[in-house]
Amino acid sequence: MSKEKRTMDALRLYGPMDMRLETLDIPECGEDEMLLRVLGCGICGSDLKNFAGGHEWNVPPEERFIETPVTAGHEFYGEIVAKGSRVEGYEVGERMISEQIIPCGNCRFCQSGQYWMCQNLRMYGFQNEANGGFAQYMKIHRRGVNHHVPKEVTVEQAALIEPYACGMHAVERARIQHDDIVVVSGLGAIGLSMVASARLAIPRKIIGLDLRENRRALALKFGADLVLDPSQCDVVKEIRGLTGGYGCDVYLEAAGSEASVSQGLAAVRNLGRYVQFGIFSRDIMANWNIIGDEKELDVLGSHLGPRCFDAVISGIASGLLPTQGVVTHKFGLEQWDEAYRTAVEDPEAIKVVIVPNGT
Ligand SMILES: [Zn+2]
Ligand SMILES: [Zn+2]
Known part of the structure; x- marks a missing residue:
C-alpha cells in the first residue's frame, strides 16, 4: 500500500x-x-x-x-x-x-x-x-x-464462493440419493448453485422453479433436467405427473416466498425431505399438518455454508461448479x-x- x-x-x-x-x-x-x-x-x-x-x-x-x-x-x-x-x-x-x-x-x-x-x-x-x-x-x-x-x-x-457454499450446505442437508427427484425452488445465485451441487450427486432428475426466464435458462445449463415457471403452470400437478403421482423426494426452498413454501409441502412425497434455506421478511402461513399428520416429512433448516468453502473454491477453479452468467x-x-x-x-x-x- x-x-x-x-x-x-x-x-x-x-x-x-x-x-x-x-x-x-x-x-x-x-x-x-x-x-x-x-x-x-x-x-x-x-x-x-x-x-x-x-x-x-x-x-x-x-x-x-x-x-x-x-x-x-x-x-x-x-x-x-x-x-x-x-x-x-x-x-x-x-x-x-x-x-x-x-x-x-x-x-x-x-x-x-x-x-x-x-x-x-x-x-x-x-x-x-x-x-x-x-x-x-x-x-x-x-x-x-x-x-x-x-x-x-x-x-x-x-x-x-459464499452464496455457493450456502447452496452446497443446503444440498448436503438434503442427503440426496441417486434415485431422487430433486426440486429447487428459486434460482438466484444460491438456487443455481444448489442445482449445480445437486447435479454432482447424480440424482434421477433435477427440476428448477423460477418466475424469471433468464434464471430458468441458466438452471438448464447448470444441470437441471427441467424448469418450470410457477406463474404459468400448476407446479404441484406437474411434479406429481413426473413422479407417478407420489411427489418429489427433495424440495429445496431457496425463494423465501410464502407461495414457495406451500408449494413445496404439497409437492414433496410422503416421508420426503424439505429443506428451508430462503429467508422471509415477515411471518408466513402454511399448512403445518402436512409435516406430521399427513406426510411425516423431514423438515430441515439450512443456514450459511459451513465446511463447504474449500469444496466450492476447488469446484469453481476446476469448472465442476459452473459460474458463467x-x-x-x-x-x-x-x-x-x-x-x-x-x-x-x-x-x-x-x-x-x-x-x-x-x-
Ligand atoms: Zn449472503
Ligand atoms: Zn461460539
Whole structure:
C-alpha cells in the first residue's frame, strides 16, 4: 500500500433506507488481523433487506443483531495487504476469503465443531468489529474461518464462493440419493448453485422453479433436467405427473416466498425431505399438518455454508461448479444506489457485485 493513501471509501448503513458513502481512515491492522484490499463483494438478499427495513429492525436497538453504523457486505473477497504478527498461514499478496461469521471459539457449538451455530458469533457487515466488504479495505480476524483463493479464480467467480457454499450446505442437508427427484425452488445465485451441487450427486432428475426466464435458462445449463415457471403452470400437478403421482423426494426452498413454501409441502412425497434455506421478511402461513399428520416429512433448516468453502473454491477453479452468467452486473462503490436498485428491480439481474477498487 502506498504511504500516501490513508483514507478509503466505505458504504455505511445507518438504518433502514439510510446508507452513506463515507471517507474513513483505512483501518489499522491489529496483531490478530489481516488487512484486505477488497477486490469484489456481492450484494446479498440480506443486504437488500437490511437496507429496505423489515424483520431486522423491528426490535429495540439494544436487541438488534445489526449494529449501526456499519460497513455492509459479507460476500467479499480480496488481497492481503498487511497482516498482524500473530496471523499464521497467510501472507501479504495472497488472495483470500473469510466465511461470513467470526465464531467465538468458546461456546458449546464452537467447542463441538458446529461453529456456524455459534451463540456469540459476529457477522461481517452487521457489527462494527466486523465491518464488511463494501469498502476499499477491510479487516479480517485470524479467528474467522479463512480460506485461500487461487489467483486463477476471477473476481466474478470469487464473489460467488459464499452464496455457493450456502447452496452446497443446503444440498448436503438434503442427503440426496441417486434415485431422487430433486426440486429447487428459486434460482438466484444460491438456487443455481444448489442445482449445480445437486447435479454432482447424480440424482434421477433435477427440476428448477423460477418466475424469471433468464434464471430458468441458466438452471438448464447448470444441470437441471427441467424448469418450470410457477406463474404459468400448476407446479404441484406437474411434479406429481413426473413422479407417478407420489411427489418429489427433495424440495429445496431457496425463494423465501410464502407461495414457495406451500408449494413445496404439497409437492414433496410422503416421508420426503424439505429443506428451508430462503429467508422471509415477515411471518408466513402454511399448512403445518402436512409435516406430521399427513406426510411425516423431514423438515430441515439450512443456514450459511459451513465446511463447504474449500469444496466450492476447488469446484469453481476446476469448472465442476459452473459460474458463467451468474454475475450479471458490476458497479463501483459510488454507484451503490444504482447497484442496489438493479439487484431489486432489474429482471435480468442475478448477482450484482460491488467492485470497490475498480476493475
Ligand atoms: Zn449472503
Ligand atoms: Zn461460539
